[in-house]
Amino acid sequence: MFKRMRSNLELAIKTDPASKNKWIVALTYPGFHALCFHSIAHFFYKIKLTFIARVISQFSRFITGIEIHPAVVMGYGIFIDHGMGVVIGETTELGSNIVIYQGVTLGGTGKETGKRHPTIKNNVTLCAGAKVLGAITIGENSKIGAQAVVLKDVPPNTTVVGIPAKVVIQNGEKIDCSGEIDTLKKELNSLKNELKLIKEQLNKTQN
Secondary structure (H helix, E strand, C coil), X not given: XXXXXXXXXXXXXXXXXXXXXXXXXXXXXXXXXXXXXXXHHXXXXXXXXXXHHXXXXXXXXXXXXXXECCCCEECCCEEECCCCCCEECCCCEECCCXXXXXCCEEECCCCCCCCCCCEECCCCEECCCCEEECCCXXXXXXXXXXXXXXXXXXXXXXXXXXXXXEXXXXXXXXXXXXXXXXXXXXXXXXXXXXXXXXXXXXXXXXX
8 A cells, every 4th residue: 555655656746847845745735645545445445344435435535526436446656636526436447657637537327337437557648627438448658638538448559539539649640530520511511501401491381
């Protein structure tokens, strides 16, 4: 547990330019506090003292604004920056060296049973407001853009953005999305033409 806390502290120092030293992170960063509480809650959860585990997690949520289910499995080196509004669901699995910004949800779609939350591999960044939903996998070294909604697996070394999320960078190369944009334009123009015809027919019937 203490090894995990130390790795979390080190990643915070490495990632956040505002962190002047370890004492500032340890004493003033709610994301670090939430992860410490989770380590304790997870210990009680593993020994079947689930009530105590849930009380600790709810207390942590109250004082940090970050909700992490006690059952969540984490690797070493997790940094929750700012953190307000972060929600991490019960069957989520987090690898190592993961950065999570405020407003991120690692949740379910409401349709699954059993494993119903995401698996986040090593060296992933989840930007502010991102929603990763369902029993999907985010590959290593990937980045989820701000406010993106991810409903499908993301390959390693990939950046996704948008609602629903689409690949814009993979293995260091930009992905051309112009074809999809052209398709959307055609669909919009088709809808406009259909709407125009409907209006013309309505005018004829009224006259």
